[in-house]
Amino acid sequence: MKIILLGAPGAGKGTQAEVISGHLGIPTISTGNCLREAVRTGSPLGIKAKEDMDRGRLVPDEVVIGVVKDRIAMDDCKKGYILDGFPRTVAQAQALDAMGVEIDRVIDLEVADETIKRRLSGRRVCEGCGASYHLDYKAPKREGICDLCGKALVIRKDDEPATVQDRLNVYHQQTEPVKAYYSAKGVLRQVEGQEKVEDTSALVLKALEA
């Protein structure tokens, strides 16, 4: 099964991707994680992407399209995959079509802007391995320390309040049109993000079948 997770930054795409991935045994491809990894290692891709990411803008289409194209060609993607954070523009969705990729389901996680702002202020990431935490929803065992690698947890630069508003604007202007694109193909399912992660997961898994 090939699945796309759509939704505003901080809507919980990454968390739901983990759940679906465990349920269906298919990998998650997160363009945000791929790009952050590239920034961490200082690769040419990372050097190209860093400034846009820090400012909460989208990285150019051709850059992310290249990342996804290489990743879905790998062996573990044969049975399907979950795209988390891609496509974020109609041009990116068209690029998937041009690659011959047939998407089975697009899950749109609906969360109000005010909720997003509150949630992103609690998000922390590990500067060592990139693992993601949340002060309210997924706290680390020891405050400020990564459960997985022991390094420090920090606020992502693009989670600072001023940048969050810019990311929401980008989402409304550039990513929301992607919903209509998939709605026209009959594969879009909308799920209201719930307060509890597991309640949202139940709705997401149901939407994958319907």
Ligand code: ADP
């Ligand atoms: P979010 O929490 O906003 O969903 P991500 O981790 O998915 O964050 O993405 C972080 C940043 O990486 C984005 O703000 C953007 O700069 C860049 N990025 C990730 N995916 C894409 C994409 N599909 N197109 C363009 N830029 C992207």
Ligand code: ZN
């Ligand atoms: Zn870590």
